[in-house]
Amino acid sequence: MVWAKVRGHAWWPARVGHVRMELQPRMKRPEYTFECHFLEDESHSKLCAKNVMSFYENFHRLAFTTKTKKRATKAISKAIKVCIKQMTEKDSTVDVEGDVRQKFSDLWA
Secondary structure (H helix, E strand, O other): OEEEOOOOOOOEEEEEEEEEEEOOOOOOOOEEEEEEEEOOOOOEEEEEHHHEEEOOOOHHHHHOOOOOOHHHHHHHHHHHHHHHHHHHHHOOOOOHHHHHHHHOOOOOO
């Protein structure tokens, strides 16, 4: 799960599809590109590394901006649920969902 940015739009929760090393126009060396599928939007885009950030590490900085709209809140909530599912599958003894529900109860639907 990542935050992805398309020019003219806010940072948005997304799933990463394919990651490729490609030579972009006007670039001297290859760069990673990420195929991002945006949550609650059903659109996708191929983005360079500078437009993709870790969802978890940048959560507080990007999730609670003054520009957060109802649709974005829905996408963020869905992203949280996906992250919880991934974390609990790795370690079934951790009650991540309970901790997240308590901390982010205003986003939980």
